[in-house]
Amino acid sequence: MIKWFSKWHGVVFVATLLTLLTGLWLVLSAPADYQQGDAVRILYIHVPAAKMSLLSYLFLTVASGMYLWRRQEPWDILAEASVSVGAAFTALTLASGSIWGKPMWGAWWAWDARLTSMLVLLILFMGLMALRNALEDPHKAARATAVLAIIGAVDLPIIHYSVVWWRTLHQPPSFAGPAKQTITGDLLPPLLVMSVAFILLGAWLLMVKSREVAARRAWETLETERLEQSHG
Amino acid sequence: MADYSEYVLSVYLLALLLLAGPALLWSLRLRRLRRMLQAEGKEPL
Numbered sequence: 001m002i003k004w005f006s007k008w009h010g011v012v013f014v015a016t017l018l019t020l021l022t023g024l025w026l027v028l029s030a031p032a033d034y035q036q037g038d039a040v041r042i043l044y045i046h047v048p049a050a051k052m053s054l055l056s057y058l059f060l061t062v063a064s065g066m067y068l069w070r071r072q073e074p075w076d077i078l079a080e081a082s083v084s085v086g087a088a089f090t091a092l093t094l095a096s097g098s099i100w101g102k103p104m105w106g107a108w109w110a111w112d113a114r115l116t117s118m119l120v121l122l123i124l125f126m127g128l129m130a131l132r133n134a135l136e137d138p139h140k141a142a143r144a145t146a147v148l149a150i151i152g153a154v155d156l157p158i159i160h161y162s163v164v165w166w167r168t169l170h171q172p173p174s175f176a177g178p179a180k181q182t183i184t185g186d187l188l189p190p191l192l193v194m195s196v197a198f199i200l201l202g203a204w205l206l207m208v209k210s211r212e213v214a215a216r217r218a219w220e221t222l223e224t225e226r227l228e229q230s231h232g
Numbered sequence: 233m234a235d236y237s238e239y240v241l242s243v244y245l246l247a248l249l250l251l252a253g254p255a256l257l258w259s260l261r262l263r264r265l266r267r268m269l270q271a272e273g274k275e276p277l
Contacts, residue, residue: 038235038236042239042240103239201251205254208258216261218269
């Protein structure tokens with residue numbers, strides 16, 4: 001799988017760049033919202049980043065489950081990579097939401113169900129990184145992080161349905177099916193293109209980070225072998 | 233209508249920092265590791 005990443009990462013990078021440039025052009029040419037003004041342009045980053053945060057965690061859960069089932073290292077490499085990628089997208093989601101919230105809500109932060117559950121997601125990503133680094137035995141670290149990642153997946157439906165289950169300051173889902181569409185007209189194309197660009201960007205980041213993790217592990221194995229030879 | 237351009241600009245700069253920053257760091261680390269592995273006669277990833 002990692003070799004497949006090495007072969008295709010260039011193609012994914014070019015596709016990401018082209019989609020991102022098209023998305024940015026649409027963002028700049030889209031009209032300002034009649035209520036939010038130009039602040040609506042923040043949502044073209046915030047919404048795709050939020051989708052990618054959830055998608056990264058979903059991918060992490062699948063990779064962790066597959067690792068626990070099959071005990072194959074590539075699944076653990078993908079899990080480790082998706083934690084880093086997911087953490088970057090979640091940090092961007094929270095920061096962009098906060099910057100949008102100041103002019104729109106009059107506050108940088110509110111202990112709202114959606115915001116709090118998203119903060120829990122960032123803490124989970126950080127916790128998974130810390131747990132992996134804290135355990136010396138790589139197999140033990142892989143198992144422990146996989147178990148924690150699967151337990152933490154309970155946060156995903158909470159994030160998604162938080163705006164439905166509780167009365168929140170946060171608006172309802174942006175993509176809720178054609179019957180409940182909350183964004184229409186000129187504002188939809190840039191959001192859709194930016195969402196595709198972020199999916200491609202997430203895939204490319206996952207490819208780069210997975211290759212880096214695999215190379216680091218290969219180097220560490222080499223160092224351990226060398227150390228054992230020098231002691232033996 | 234109020235001018236929100238500084239909020240918008242700061243979000244786009246932040247996105248660049250949070251996404252392009254790690255990408256650059258991981259790419260540079262990968263390049264260095266590939267070179268080290270190649271120097272040891274190992275197949276680069």
